[in-house]
Amino acid sequence: MPQGAVGKKRQPWGVWGLTIITLGVYYYVWWYKVNRETRDFDNSINVNPALSVLAWIPGSYLVIPPFVSAYRTGKRIAQVQAAAGLPATCSGGLGILLAILFSTHTVYYQGQLNKVWDSYPGAGEGTVVPHRGVGAAQGQRVA
Template sequence: MADTQPTTESGPIAVAPQYGLAMKRRGPVAVWLGLPLITLGIYQLVWYYKIHKELNEHDRRQNLSPAGSLLVLLFLSWTLIAPLISFHNTGKAIANAQRAAGLQVTCSPAASTWLAFVFGLNVWYMQRELNRVVEAYPGTTPGTQVPLAV
């Protein structure tokens, strides 16, 4: 079957622009070190849930489960492999969000995974990469509708 695009008599059909919701900017150091120390590690779980929810709302084409991602960290962290896979998938989701924002992809899923072994720096890295997506839409508040690149 040949790849064809639907056309009308006047030419190809225009694709409607996609929209998503803007994400919240967070301080990478606060997310990585400050707030988890103050809350005895609880904030990191809250943060992990929130970024997955925001990534899902930013680009509905991604099928993310915020609760599933959190449950992997809560109940399967003892396996070591499951959280690493979850961090890798989160890195891919952040890279897809950068692509959807029309940015050059700078988030590496491998770095999102292996930086977990270096003082948990993967949290700092992932938040820094998420902030690049937020900065692609200057002047928007979290939750407002933003256009996505196709």
């Protein structure tokens, strides 16, 4: 049965606030961690968290890479939700829209991830838990 590590539950507005307070520095730390946590929870997710961050830092000069990274991260979060047996409610398209609106995609994405971590009560950060999604018993990739 597939399994993965539970990520860290964070306060969604706290992520946004720390990003403002640190003049954006915390955002890149958070973005790295979120992408790493999705990969660590579902090993069928193929992502290099450092490249996801690079899409924002130098990639923003090319305009397109940050939007691709925001969209794909939303899709990864939806995949993690499905692997946990939850409805895949996270939308990469909404993430892009919220990124444009005062970077509130951080609030949205962290809230969506917290649903997954909350679905494993008592499991702390790093605890390995079984997937409960469709295909989990057969070890199939969850779309």
